[in-house]
Amino acid sequence: MTDQPTGENSTLGTSASPADSQTDGESGPPANADPYRVLARKYRPTNFDDLIGQEALVRTLTNALETGRMAHAFILTGVRGVGKTTTARIIARALNCVGTDGNGGPTPQPCGKCEFCVSIAQDRHVDVIEMDAASRTGVADIRELIEGVRYRPVSARMKVYIIDEVHMLSNNAFNALLKTLEEPPEHVIFIFATTEIRKVPVTVLSRCQRFDLRRVEHDILAAHFSRIAKAESVEIDDEALGMLARAADGSVRDGLSLLDQAIALGGRKIDAGQVRDMLGLADRTRVLDLFDSLMRGATPEALGILQDLYASGADPAVVLQDLMDFTHFLTRARLTPESLNAPGVPEAERRRGKELAEKLSMPVLTRTWQILLKGLGEVQNAPNPLQATEMILIRLAYASELPTPGDLIKQLQSTPQNAAAAPGGAGASPSGAQAGAGMRSDAVSSPEQRPQDAAQPATVVTSHGGTGTAMLRAVEPEAQESPELAAETSPEEPQPKAAPSPTAPVLPRPKSFADVIELARSRREAIVAAHLVNDVHLVSFAEGAIEFRPNDDAPRDLANRLGNLLQDWTGRRWMVSVSSEAGAPSIRNQQDTLEANLTAVAMEDPLVKAVMGTFPGAKVVARRNGTMVPPEENFAPRRDDETSDLDDLPIDDDLSIDE
Numbered sequence: 125m126t127d128q129p130t131g132e133n134s135t136l137g138t139s140a141s142p143a144d145s146q147t148d149g150e151s152g153p154p155a156n157a158d159p160y161r162v163l164a165r166k167y168r169p170t171n172f173d174d175l176i177g178q179e180a181l182v183r184t185l186t187n188a189l190e191t192g193r194m195a196h197a198f199i200l201t202g203v204r205g206v207g208k209t210t211t212a213r214i215i216a217r218a219l220n221c222v223g224t225d226g227n228g229g230p231t232p233q234p235c236g237k238c239e240f241c242v243s244i245a246q247d248r249h250v251d252v253i254e255m256d257a258a259s260r261t262g263v264a265d266i267r268e269l270i271e272g273v274r275y276r277p278v279s280a281r282m283k284v285y286i287i288d289e290v291h292m293l294s295n296n297a298f299n300a301l302l303k304t305l306e307e308p309p310e311h312v313i314f315i316f317a318t319t320e321i322r323k324v325p326v327t328v329l330s331r332c333q334r335f336d337l338r339r340v341e342h343d344i345l346a347a348h349f350s351r352i353a354k355a356e357s358v359e360i361d362d363e364a365l366g367m368l369a370r371a372a373d374g375s376v377r378d379g380l381s382l383l384d385q386a387i388a389l390g391g392r393k394i395d396a397g398q399v400r401d402m403l404g405l406a407d408r409t410r411v412l413d414l415f416d417s418l419m420r421g422a423t424p425e426a427l428g429i430l431q432d433l434y435a436s437g438a439d440p441a442v443v444l445q446d447l448m449d450f451t452h453f454l455t456r457a458r459l460t461p462e463s464l465n466a467p468g469v470p471e472a473e474r475r476r477g478k479e480l481a482e483k484l485s486m487p488v489l490t491r492t493w494q495i496l497l498k499g500l501g502e503v504q505n506a507p508n509p510l511q512a513t514e515m516i517l518i519r520l521a522y523a524s525e526l527p528t529p530g531d532l533i534k535q536l537q538s539t540p541q542n543a544a545a546a547p548g549g550a551g552a553s554p555s556g557a558q559a560g561a562g563m564r565s566d567a568v569s570s571p572e573q574r575p576q577d578a579a580q581p582a583t584v585v586t587s588h589g590g591t592g593t594a595m596l597r598a599v600e601p602e603a604q605e606s607p608e609l610a611a612e613t614s615p616e617e618p619q620p621k622a623a624p625s626p627t628a629p630v631l632p633r634p635k636s637f638a639d640v641i642e643l644a645r646s647r648r649e650a651i652v653a654a655h656l657v658n659d660v661h662l663v664s665f666a667e668g669a670i671e672f673r674p675n676d677d678a679p680r681d682l683a684n685r686l687g688n689l690l691q692d693w694t695g696r697r698w699m700v701s702v703s704s705e706a707g708a709p710s711i712r713n714q715q716d717t718l719e720a721n722l723t724a725v726a727m728e729d730p731l732v733k734a735v736m737g738t739f740p741g742a743k744v745v746a747r748r749n750g751t752m753v754p755p756e757e758n759f760a761p762r763r764d765d766e767t768s769d770l771d772d773l774p775i776d777d778d779l780s781i782d783e
Contacts, residue, residue: 164380167352169210170217170236170245176348176376177340178207184335185211186232189218194230195333197305197314199290201321202337205377208317209288211337215315216252216284217244230281240280251280258289263296270304273312283312290316291323298325305331339374342366348376349383353394358387363396363470371403404439411446412476414517418447419484419492423521427514440513441503448496450477455489457481487528495520536738631693637665640686641711643693652689655682661707669699673707 169175172182188194198215200208214234221234221241234241243249255269269285277283287293293301305314305328316332318324340348346362346369353360368386372379382403390398400407410433417425433443453473456463458481464474499516506512527535631647634640637656644653659678663671674682687700709717723744726732736742 162381163352163356163384164205164377167355167380169207169214170241171234172214172218172232175207175211175214177344178211178337181211181335181337185215185218189230189232192230194219194313196308196312197316197332199316199318199321199324199329199332199334200337201318201334203339203373203375204319205372205375205379206337206340207376208319208337209286211335212284212286212315212317213244213252215313216282216286217241219282219284219313220244220249220251220280222281249280251277251282252284252286254286254288256289257287257292261292261294261297263294263300266293266297266300270300273304273308276309276311281311284315285312286315286317288317289319290328291318291320295325298328302327302331340372340376341374342369345369345372345374345376345379349379352380352383353387356387358392358394360386360394361396364394364399366470367396367399367403367405371405401437404437405442405446407433407436407438408446408470409472411443411450412472414443415447415450416476416480418517418520419480419488419524421521421524423518426517426521430510430513430517434510440509441500444496444500444503444513444516448493448500451489451493451496453477454481454484455486455493458484458486458489485528487530488524491523491528492520495523532738536734633667633694633696634690635667637662637670640670640690644686644689647689647693649689652682652686655679656686657711659710661710663703663705663707668696669701671701671703673703673705675710 172186175182198212200211202208217234217236217240218232219230221231222228222238223231223235224237226238228235228238236242236245240249244252247254253269253272255265273283273285275283308314314332316324316328321329321334321336346365349365349368350360353365364386368379368382371382386394386399386402389402399405410429414426414429414433417429430440430443434440450473453463454477457477461478461481463469464478464481469477495516499512499519503509503512503516631643634643641653641656644650644656655674655678659675660682661673661675663673665671670686672683679685683700683702687698690696690698690700708714727736727744732744
């Protein structure tokens, strides 16, 4: 964190800087004899008024000093260069300042002239101990620190321990510090600084007052750099200041280091071109031209602009970042048009941004953002960043010619049925072909969206999951066993009923093989139900008697187990026997056949044909039941005793067997 020049030293030539006058003392040599000091040190804040962008921190500490409610431990966290160590030194000066007359007390406005302020600023006061935890991480270092805590200050009012990068301490070092940190002597204050607050144990955090230093905003940084440039008698234009502020990314120290470099490059007059060359940035106007050409699909023009930017020193990754910034700017301009008139927006971006924001829709902008975001990672990992950037721009240019998913659905809904079914319908249009090549084949149409005069409406979906129940019920939605059929399949002489278990309730007797499977599922016998669906070929079914042929995957005791379960559930003895006859196909095989036939019928629907024409190469992987009943001739005839097997059977496609 750096400070603003103070009043008496706001204009610098051969006079001393604020930091020089405050740290070298009144008897120091002239400023022009001092060695050069970088701006980040020269303009380091010396009091709370000089801190920028940290209003909440300043207000809290100022009130605490004025009311005498200072905590015994603080922890300051934030990104690099926002003022953590600087704030710790200001607190040490504020606690120990005695004023110019030597009779002052703790104050939020340290004088900067007394012995304590000067020695603390020069980092030579014996009672203000700074420790770098990155190089002294062990428990022995903390023990040495703790040994000195019990001694009172040599000359200052308070003994202040400043530990920088405290997250680098070892676990043993943290543990050794806990007791002293919780109950330090009244003359000791601990101040911790870290960029990795998550690595600090919660036991330490609970003993400290925590302050999160914010990134300094772009406008505040630009104004701060402007004041320092004026104090250094350097002329710099607003665009160059904006570039430096953006490159600083909220860090005052990083921004001042860049300003120092820019002054070394340009001397007393700095323009945007010099800063752009120094940072390897792309010309902002050319970036706008590049974005415009990409949105128009002008691929050769876009590649030419990229080559010009690269030849002038622009980093390909930075070009993509600038395109992302402008995409975000346009998106905000569509949502909040007043953002175009923000003070920091250049005139070129305001004018062209307004034009492009009116032309480009929100789906197009979000698609552009996603392509750029994914492309930036590809460029950073590519062996040749320029080639990777060119491929990203080509992808963007071709994507600009593709309709959005919403436009595709509207086009599909508005296509007449006869045109969709014809070979030269919407599916054969050039735009449709491009859309099919660039978009996912996951269009979903609801019953309200289908043509009303369709003979056999169908719905195409790409979702996965339980479709067996819907398919079976689509074929026979009202299938019930007739009394005649029940009479034919019931045994002539019913078996004697077994006494029901006194603890288990007697359940309704299943009327079909499908009821048996459903009963097994309802009684949490999923494995038995799965075997009945996948591994059993039903030969005959009657109330009280079941005969089937199991395949090789079925357990050997399946018949006995099923008979015992049915007797327990229904209170009646069931005869379950194994037959050598072929029997009917398994329920799973019947379901697969039914699915194939239903899919074949659905493929003849005009709406499905239109979808397949719009999305070349798409496949129907699932279907959702509507009102379609397939022709009876599409299915193989069943035996009389199989009529009711599939009437009410809910089958779960995702059912698995786990023995």
